[in-house]
Amino acid sequence: MESPAASPPASLPQTKGKSKRKRDLRISCVSKPPVSNPTPPRNLDSRTFITIGDRNFEVEADDLVTISELGRGAYGVVEKVRHAQSGTIMAVKRIRATVNSQEQKRLLMDLDINMRTVDCFYTVTFYGALFREGDVWICMELMDTSLDKFYRKVLEKNMKIPEDILGEIAVSIVRALEHLHSKLSVIHRDVKPSNVLINKEGHVKMCDFGISGYLVDSVAKTMDAGCKPYMAPERINPELNQKGYNVKSDVWSLGITMVLSGLDSALAGLLGWGMSV
Missing domain, CATH: 3.30.200.20 (Phosphorylase Kinase; domain 1)
Structure with a gap:
């Protein structure tokens, strides 16, 4: 899907292919999303x-x-x-x-x-x-890679994702979470690198809403499964907060995602993290 023109984005060299010409992966932050298609019909058939x-x-x-x-x-x-x-x-x-x-x-x-x-x-x-x-x-929509796979490619080159690109990725995730929260009263509950997708145009998008939850008075109480390394404490141990949890738990998961995606190869190796994001 194409996006409208945006300010010049940061870029990061990609792995060389068969062509000798280097290509850049551009991460764009689009301020005004294009008009989307109308809501599709809900009745499913063959x-x-x-x-x-x-x-x-x-x-x-x-x-x-x-x-x-x-x-x-x-x-x-x-x-x-x-x-x-x-x-x-x-x-x-x-x-x-x-x-x-x-x-x-x-x-x-x-x-x-x-x-x-x-x-x-x-x-x-x-x-x-x-x-x-x-x-x-x-x-x-077909995207080209996920943040965890992109991160591993960067580590293989003994590089790290530049801070400005991490910032662009974070902004896109925040906008997705804000839409879920403000428009649908939904919390994602599974924010992690494998659920952040990127395409060659540099667009960053969230996916996988299978364990998302509806908020009642901005609070969720059900304890569906998720990925524990990225979970907020109140979701891992619900006894810490008997009143439930809110969108802040998604923000916690976003923070863990961005910190781990910003590690260089030395720190990733020290933590044993590079191939398990």
Whole structure:
């Protein structure tokens, strides 16, 4: 997805490819997000209509050709796919059918938040969703890498991510969290480097809303699973705060994410952190 013009961003050399010409990864902070597509329909079928830019497509599962696997987890797989008729490239999250109530809750939350954030530039754009043999396929904007993978590439070059680039990344995450909180009364609850995605244009976007939670009077009380190294103390040990927790716990997770992503190779090695972000 293209963004409007912004002030010249900071850049960081990328790993050399086959071409001898060096390429830069630019991290941009966009002050005025472009107009998003209207909210997609909530009824799921074996086909869906998606809008990418000014182009509209009717998509069935058989129309989507897998190019490569992007990631795999306990709840499903994310693949890079091509829409055969149009040649459009996108990411598809395939979530396995389950009778487990917690996994169903996670699926419904992820789908609901994706549908409701189409007007936020700082979350990955939702294109549409469909059913295939009981599984749910969520079609999304394709990004190029995640912050944890980008960080590992930087460490391999014995470099560190410059502070100005970390600042741009942090601003984009804050804007995504602010949108979730102020517009949807939602807390993300799983802020970590693997849920921060980056593309070659330097846009930074949040993803994975499966364990997000709704706020009541700005407070959440349910203790869904998350990644403990990034959790705020009141989420790890709820006895510390009987009244629940709020969006500040996401800010804590953001702080841990940024501090660890700013480590150089020596500190990362000392902490044994470089390959486990």
